[in-house]
Amino acid sequence: MAFGAFAGEQAPAVEQAPRRRSLVAVWLLLPGVVYLAATYLAPLVSLVVTSLKAPDLANFDIGRYVYAFDVGNYAHVFTEYLPIVGRSFGYSAIATVLALLISYPLAYFVGVSLRRFPLWQALALILIIAPFFMSFLLRTLAWKAIFADEGWIVTGLEHMGVLGANAHLNGTPGMVIFGLTYNYIPFMALPIFTSLERLDLRFVEAGADLYANPVTTFLRVTLPLSLPGVVSGTLLTFIPASGDYINASPQFLGSTQTTMVGNVISDTYFNLQDYPSSAALSILLMVLILIPVAIYLALTKTDDLL
Numbered sequence: 001m002a003f004g005a006f007a008g009e010q011a012p013a014v015e016q017a018p019r020r021r022s023l024v025a026v027w028l029l030l031p032g033v034v035y036l037a038a039t040y041l042a043p044l045v046s047l048v049v050t051s052l053k054a055p056d057l058a059n060f061d062i063g064r065y066v067y068a069f070d071v072g073n074y075a076h077v078f079t080e081y082l083p084i085v086g087r088s089f090g091y092s093a094i095a096t097v098l099a100l101l102i103s104y105p106l107a108y109f110v111g112v113s114l115r116r117f118p119l120w121q122a123l124a125l126i127l128i129i130a131p132f133f134m135s136f137l138l139r140t141l142a143w144k145a146i147f148a149d150e151g152w153i154v155t156g157l158e159h160m161g162v163l164g165a166n167a168h169l170n171g172t173p174g175m176v177i178f179g180l181t182y183n184y185i186p187f188m189a190l191p192i193f194t195s196l197e198r199l200d201l202r203f204v205e206a207g208a209d210l211y212a213n214p215v216t217t218f219l220r221v222t223l224p225l226s227l228p229g230v231v232s233g234t235l236l237t238f239i240p241a242s243g244d245y246i247n248a249s250p251q252f253l254g255s256t257q258t259t260m261v262g263n264v265i266s267d268t269y270f271n272l273q274d275y276p277s278s279a280a281l282s283i284l285l286m287v288l289i290l291i292p293v294a295i296y297l298a299l300t301k302t303d304d305l306l
Helices: 002-051 072-113 118-133 136-146 152-159 173-197 201-209 214-225 227-242 261-271 275-300
Strands: none
Touching: 002 275, 072 118, 072 173, 072 227, 072 261, 072 275, 118 173, 136 173, 173 227, 201 214, 214 227, 227 275, 261 275
């Protein structure tokens, strides 16, 4: 009888422990939720509201708009800038594939081949991250100077007959794709390195013991196990590259013929002061990016993203 009374007295305390832990978790998450609401949700709502504004016809002036529900802004930017959006996605897709082809062997070398040499592995990681130590703008301007018409690369290719007289590289689609690939390689290499660095090499050895050749072992063992890193790196490269406006800008590696959607958003907002069109184009870009991303995630079928 005494034991039953003692057990009855302790039961509420045991039940309150998980509830207390859940409250602690809520309080710990609260600052992050408030931060996200202030820095992401609030600007997103403001962007949507701005995209539905209409010109102030009563007091017409450049840059003056009133709150309305003008969905025609989306139809306008869709029909007006759809080719530029398609060009942006094309450049970004090619740059993402090139970054993957370059980054995977690099990440494999650092994460697997150098695993037995921690010092060299750390040095190789520093070299991958080193571009982050310099401004994005300075790196792009440096490549513009290197590939300038009077630079040694262009003049050398002209002397070898690869390029014709008065040829140029800056301002071409190839240079824009090159700039995107170069600037976003670290975003691709680091997630792949993380997956390969924790790869259990006993699986690779088991493939060799089962008489699988290196290609089969890579396709059946190494690549599937590193797929989360590949998916993460692809998303981290494709999404920001689609909205990039520096590499395609005429002031850097691009020209008026290589304009990407980021350039249009910047020009529409700052120069034309057409805030609704700029906001609508931004929302449209986000929605269109989500479509290939969702298809890609469905095809890769991986939930273990880094």
